[in-house]
């Protein structure tokens with residue numbers, strides 16, 4: 001039987017733990033066929049990002065059109081988008097090939113603090129992509145860059161969700177992985193009417209590389225299979241929890257979260 005398809009519009013991680021590599025293995029783990037529009041090639045390993053080269057915007061557009069016109073897209077997500085020009089091209093192209101559920105992970109920097117976006121690009125994500133998004137999935141650093149809100153507790157997490165929804169997405173997931181001093185990891189999902197706290201144990205590990213990408217692609221895979229946003233996010237949270245619990249060291253720095261548990265569930 002032909003599987004459902006999910007498209008990732010994102011950068012390559014030479015270390016294999018984040019970016020399109022994380023997305024494709026997560027799609028595979030969900031039984032979904034992964035399609036790719038590559039936006040940038042990063043040079044990175046467990047110690048950080050040494051640099052990146054972006055793909056020309058017209059080539060990003062051509063990749064999306066090629067797979068959408070021939071294979072069909074059941075859901076899509078964005079990760080690293082690199083430049084405002086690529087972001088504008090993605091927005092325009094999705095208008096032409098959509099509609100389908102669309103998840104925006106507003107990747108601004110790696111966890112080691114290296115920029116993955118050129119300077120003017122975050123504003124383009126906010127104005128061009130958020131209004132088109134079914135769901136946006138910022139981490140706490142991205143929340144601060146986008147809204148100025150510092151999330152330190154449940155009340156400020158809710159304030160941040162409300163501020164982010166003003167930019168026009170249908171749903172927002174404010175991820176709580178970087179919240180300080182909590183024994184649980186609580187992500188807050190909202191459409192402005194419902195506020196749903198997704199709580200799970202915080203595992204003690206240094207190895208969380210690729211966590212945001214893995215969560216967003218797990219959600220996208222479930223949306224591609226027809227799940228509602230709350231069901232897709234709840235399933236994604238369970239999936240990433242197990243990936244963090246089984247994360248492994250690789251290299252001298254931060255190791256990747258692990259989807260290998262799906263081979264022995």
Ligand SMILES: Nc1ncnc2c1ncn2[C@@H]1O[C@H](COP(=O)(O)OP(=O)(O)O)[C@@H](O)[C@H]1O
Pocket residue numbers: 111138139140175176177178185186187200201202203204205208210211212213215237240241244
């Ligand atoms: N130590 C941890 N234990 C369990 N879950 C975690 C841990 N760190 C992050 N998560 C979960 O992983 C997902 C990614 O979160 P986060 O780290 O906030 O985003 P990002 O990887 O984009 O910085 C969220 O669902 C978060 O709750």
Ligand SMILES: Cc1ncc(COP(=O)(O)OP(=O)(O)O)c(N)n1
Pocket residue numbers: 010011012013018019020042079080107109110111112116208209210211212213214
């Ligand atoms: C090519 C590429 N895309 C995205 C990221 C960031 O991934 P993320 O899941 O947020 O993981 P960390 O950077 O927090 O480990 C990346 N590093 N490279």
